[in-house]
Amino acid sequence: MSQAEQRLPESTATLAALAGHYRTVRLDTETLCRPLALEDYGVQGMADVSPPKWHLAHTAWFFERFVLRPYAHAYRVFHARYDELFNSYYQTVGACWPRERRGVLSRPTVGEVMDYRAQVDAAMAALLDAVPGSAREEVAARTLLGIHHEQQHQELLLADIQYNFALNPLRPAYREAPARSGDKAPAWRWQDYAGGLRDIGHAGAGFAYDNEMPRHAVYLRGYRLASRLVTGGEYLEFMRDDGYRRHGLWLADGWAKVRREGWTAPLYWEWREGAWWRMGLGGLEPLDLEEPVCHISFYEADAYARWRGCRLPTEAEWEAAAAGLEIAGQFREAGCYRPAVAVAAPVEGPAQMFGAAWEWTQSVYAPYPGFRPLAGSLGEYNGQFMCNQMVLRGGSCATPRAHIRASYRNFFYPGDRWPFTGIRLAGDAP
Known part of the structure; x- marks a missing residue:
């Protein structure tokens, strides 16, 4: 992804559309978590899997670190230690909490993580509503990258929930499975x-x-x-x-x-x-x-x-x-x-x-x-x-x-x- 490939027309209509896209994707992530019980949010079944709570916080951190902190000059970080806890692998911005130990973080609570997301969302809405002219192109590009980053994590979230639930001898369901079609696959050619x-x-x-x-x-x-x-x-x-x-x-x-x-x-x-x-x-x-x-x-x-x-x-x-x-x-x-x-x-x-x-x-x-x-x-x-x-x-x-x-x-x-x-x-x- 080059910066040139992500340039958007510098118009209010385009930034308003981007803000709407941002809100939709962020809500999608939270909607995916609604079938979970509170106890499900902190489970990490293996090192490659992240707890749902971590996905929620990390995707908020991405916007805070790469969009809000550089371009929303009145923004104040939600919590100074989140920069370490929810940084995935960006060595150039500081220390990262070990991936295999994400599941030991009983705090912040799920409620605090949702408050974190709400603060980031409010600040992003304000920024996209009044981006300084010289920063419009870069803010749009980084916001679009963050949206696609969050969509990646939506799929990872589902894969990780499935892995965590499969380890449980109760074999819990994330949600009721849709009925099967009963179709037969055609012979391949x-x-x-x-x-x-x-x-x-x-x-x-x-x-x-x-x-x-x-x-x-x-x-x-x-x-x-x-x-x-x-x-x-x-x-x-x-x-x-x-x-x-x-x-x-x-x-x-x-x-x-x-x-x-x-x-x-x-x-x-x-x-x-x-x-x-x-x-x-x-x-x-x-x-x-x-x-x-x-x-x-x-x-x-x-x-x-x-x-x-x-x-x-x-x-x-x-x-x-x-x-x-x-x-x-x-x-x-x-x-x-x-x-x-x-x-x-x-x-x-x-x-x-x-x-x-x-x-x-x-x-x-x-x-x-x-x-x-x-x-x-x-x-x-x-x-x-x-x-x-x-x-x-x-x-x-x-x-x-x-x-x-x-x-x-x-x-x-x-x-x-x-x-x-x-x-x-x-x-x-x-």
């Missing part, structure tokens, strides 16, 4: 794509992160993508064929992870009463074999693809196939929080490219040619993580619809399973 030079990456109007730029040309050999995501039933075939016990299917690091962690099935799958069940945000339910398999690590996705005699797509292949497709799917707004069963793939492209499960690619998360991070502290947002992680594409059933685009690059470590991640097969052109 290959969709072929010609090789040649293709442009990928963000360019033009609209928000994008800096890691999506600059737009550049890549050469692709002819390739093919599966017409839909891999289903739970298809993944079960891999399991029944001893997929978790055949070391030849696995990358060395993945095989070590399987043995160390004792993996025998995707995260949240449980064998009970002679059948497979799945723990989701709707509680423990019988596994729907027609839905896309979800909460899969890169190692598992890669091993499954090898077992099928296929591979995972590169991120360039995925983006070239997604370019021009309608961004349609079952996003967070649907309130389902599990990938929907595929419908027949459209003629113009594969099904489930957006809003089902984040699709692992075989591409390492690295800078594009000519990448330049933002100047200053905000340059730590993406660039510092470009090592040892893999790229995912497409968004999920927990991603806000307004947050996704074809050029969006998500990234996780290859062993991560708690995000909403799935599998699309790829292969070389025949």
